[in-house]
Amino acid sequence: xxxxxxxxxxxxxxxxxxxxxxxxxxxxxxxxxxxxxxxxxxxxxxxxxxxxxxxxxxxxxxxxxxxxxxxxxxxxxxxxxxxxxxxxxxxxxxxxxxxxxxxxxxxxxxxxxxxxxxxxxxxxxxxxxxxxxxxxxxxxxxxxxxxxxxxxxxxxxxxxxxxxxxxxxxxxxxxxxxxxxxxxxxxxxxxxxxxxxxxxxxxxxxxxxxxxxxxxxxxxxxxxxxxxxxxxxxxxxxxxxxxxxxxxxxxxxxxxxxxxxxxxxxxxxxxxxxxxxxxxxxxxxxxxxxxxxxxxxxxxxxxxxxxxxxxxxxxxxxxxxxxxxxxxxxxxxxxxxxxxxxxxxxxxxxxxxxxxxxxxxxxxxxxxxxxxxxxxxxxx
Amino acid sequence: xxxxxxxxxxxxxxxxxxxxxxxxxxxxxxxxxxxxxxxxxxxxxxxxxxxxxxxxxxxxxxxxxxxxxxxxxxxxxxxxxxxxxxxxxxxxxxxxxxxxxxxxxxxxxxxxxxxxxxxxxxxxxxxxxxxxxxxxxxxxxxxxxxxxxxxxxxxxxxxxxxxxxxxxxxxxxxxxxxxxxxxxxxxxxxxxxxxxxxxxxxxxxxxxxxxxxxxxxxxxxxxxxxxxxxxxxxxxxxxxxxxxx
Numbered sequence: 001x002x003x004x005x006x007x008x009x010x011x012x013x014x015x016x017x018x019x020x021x022x023x024x025x026x027x028x029x030x031x032x033x034x035x036x037x038x039x040x041x042x043x044x045x046x047x048x049x050x051x052x053x054x055x056x057x058x059x060x061x062x063x064x065x066x067x068x069x070x071x072x073x074x075x076x077x078x079x080x081x082x083x084x085x086x087x088x089x090x091x092x093x094x095x096x097x098x099x100x101x102x103x104x105x106x107x108x109x110x111x112x113x114x115x116x117x118x119x120x121x122x123x124x125x126x127x128x129x130x131x132x133x134x135x136x137x138x139x140x141x142x143x144x145x146x147x148x149x150x151x152x153x154x155x156x157x158x159x160x161x162x163x164x165x166x167x168x169x170x171x172x173x174x175x176x177x178x179x180x181x182x183x184x185x186x187x188x189x190x191x192x193x194x195x196x197x198x199x200x201x202x203x204x205x206x207x208x209x210x211x212x213x214x215x216x217x218x219x220x221x222x223x224x225x226x227x228x229x230x231x232x233x234x235x236x237x238x239x240x241x242x243x244x245x246x247x248x249x250x251x252x253x254x255x256x257x258x259x260x261x262x263x264x265x266x267x268x269x270x271x272x273x274x275x276x277x278x279x280x281x282x283x284x285x286x287x288x289x290x291x292x293x294x295x296x297x298x299x300x301x302x303x304x305x306x307x308x309x310x311x312x313x314x315x316x317x318x319x320x321x322x323x324x325x326x327x328x329x330x331x332x333x334x335x336x337x338x339x340x341x342x343x344x345x346x347x348x349x350x351x352x353x354x355x356x357x358x359x360x361x362x363x364x365x366x367x368x369x370x371x372x373x374x375x376x377x378x379x380x
Numbered sequence: 381x382x383x384x385x386x387x388x389x390x391x392x393x394x395x396x397x398x399x400x401x402x403x404x405x406x407x408x409x410x411x412x413x414x415x416x417x418x419x420x421x422x423x424x425x426x427x428x429x430x431x432x433x434x435x436x437x438x439x440x441x442x443x444x445x446x447x448x449x450x451x452x453x454x455x456x457x458x459x460x461x462x463x464x465x466x467x468x469x470x471x472x473x474x475x476x477x478x479x480x481x482x483x484x485x486x487x488x489x490x491x492x493x494x495x496x497x498x499x500x501x502x503x504x505x506x507x508x509x510x511x512x513x514x515x516x517x518x519x520x521x522x523x524x525x526x527x528x529x530x531x532x533x534x535x536x537x538x539x540x541x542x543x544x545x546x547x548x549x550x551x552x553x554x555x556x557x558x559x560x561x562x563x564x565x566x567x568x569x570x571x572x573x574x575x576x577x578x579x580x581x582x583x584x585x586x587x588x589x590x591x592x593x594x595x596x597x598x599x600x601x602x603x604x605x606x607x608x609x610x611x612x613x614x615x616x617x618x619x620x621x622x623x624x625x
Binding site for chain 1: 450454560561564565567569570
């Protein structure tokens with residue numbers, strides 16, 4: 001066992017911390033309030049290499065490991081989970097999926113600009129009637145010989161408007177059920193694609209979420225990922241890796257709320273002393289710290305397994321489930337510790353609490369993670 | 381032009397300062413080390429000038445034990461081409477200046493932060509210039525190099541001065557030299573692994589300082605409020621308690 005980080009991992013953590021605490025913090029409240037997409041930040045983060053962190057340098061990525069990615073995601077998410085979800089979707093769903101399953105041509109054409117951050121990617125799986133039940137895809141991809149014809153609607157799509165490249169999951173052979181599903185690389189400006197209105201969300205308001213409608217959208221055959229019928233497996237494999245990113249995001253929300261709570265408790269006085277000296281608050285902080293520590297360890301274990309080519313599927317479900325649940329608990333306690341100040345936007349913790357709620361819902365709800373874990377322990 | 385940037389390895393500015401050995405030594409247990417913030421600004425400016433094509437090579441140098449290598453590695457990630465670590469504890473300013481003088485020969489411009497955030501001595505830059513027999517400019521808040529000529533801005537009382545300077549020179553830089561310290565990009569972090577970090581033995585040098593003991597500043601006393609109608613009490617307190625009257 002070795003719990004030490006390498007010099008490089010620490011440098012990446014510090015770089016992410018510096019960017020978050022120096023730059024993201026500047027306009028995070030305004031972007032949250034007015035739902036402004038962090039265009040300039042994404043550009044800066046791309047220049048620093050954070051949009052394609054784990055992609056092989058051969059495809060213009062930074063070639064870093066998943067542990068470094070966890071450390072960076074935590075730091076960004078302490079300050080701004082809207083920006084970190086843009087990073088997470090691009091890195092651990094889109095780039096990961098393309099790097100692992102794309103052809104060399106697909107990688108040259110799409111992965112390289114995605115890894116450089118010239119393009120932003122989006123992952124289109126959820127539908128109005130297919131969320132957790134991802135096998136019931138209604139979006140159709142009709143095989144027309146040299147191309148596929150896409151028709152249908154996708155929901156809750158992160159980066160829907162800002163993306164250049166979509167990875168779309170759609171059904172080609174409904175009779176084959178999930179074995180008839182395919183995954184496609186679709187350029188967002190293809191004729192026949194239209195967006196629904198910007199979703200007015202509770203949290204993560206600075207990331208753009210829309211529904212996406214496909215009406216007779218032609219997709220070249222060479223843009224299918226993997227063999228015919230590989231789409232469902234592709235989506236599940238991408239989500240298994242993506243979960244680690246969202247787990248780290250939830251971890252960051254919790255640890256960010258904890259840091260703010262410790263600082264506040266040491267300053268705020270009540271009954272003649274700092275509130276940190278009251279056991280009611282000190283014990284809350286102890287519980288929060290323990291949860292954050294457990295969450296971090298679960299994230300890092302999942303990342304370590306992935307980096308070492310071992311099966312990380314159960315570990316990533318553990319991490320996603322636990323981190324999301326404790327993010328909700330810790331941010332809620334952070335608001336409580338801050339009292340009235342916690343309920344106003346200036347102190348940030350109410351925003352962290354709003355953002356934490358989504359981590360229990362997207363990229364596999366907490367309930368879905370329990371399905372994954374229980375199947376693993378009962379079947380294996 | 382070749383630039384040498386002097387790097388102090390200092391505790392993170394949020395470190396809780398503690399002492400050991402009956403207050404005779406700084407307790408570095410659990411301390412996170414960083415590039416001295418002024419040195420980081422100097423390094424960032426050097427990298428900007430290199431990117432603009434007016435600097436050919438940037439070296440960073442530090443006097444310190446192996447522990448300081450992480451800090452030097454970060455300087456390489458930010459954009460220095462190579463690093464020199466003089467393998468000794470930085471005993472005092474004179475000792476450090478002597479060590480640095482021994483490796484400074486080939487550089488046209490030597491950048492030193494105006495002070496280091498640990499001991500705030502503001503001594504090494506000036507001493508180094510003296511030991512090398514170079515000119516030095518203090519309080520430099522701007523540096524440009526065009527067609528081989530270096531121009532510096534210098535803060536003076538009530539304004540600023542613009543100087544063109546002959547090299548070699550030691551520039552003692554402060555805030556304003558660049559906007560913000562550069563965050564290393566992932567590519568830089570990867571490249572830092574392969575850049576040379578040369579370890580050289582220290583030369584013989586005296587120490588001119590004896591560290592007797594350390595003391596923490598006394599804790600801030602609680603604020604006492606005096607009623608606005610009670611000037612007498614205020615005067616008595618200033619006289620007897622604060623002893624400033």
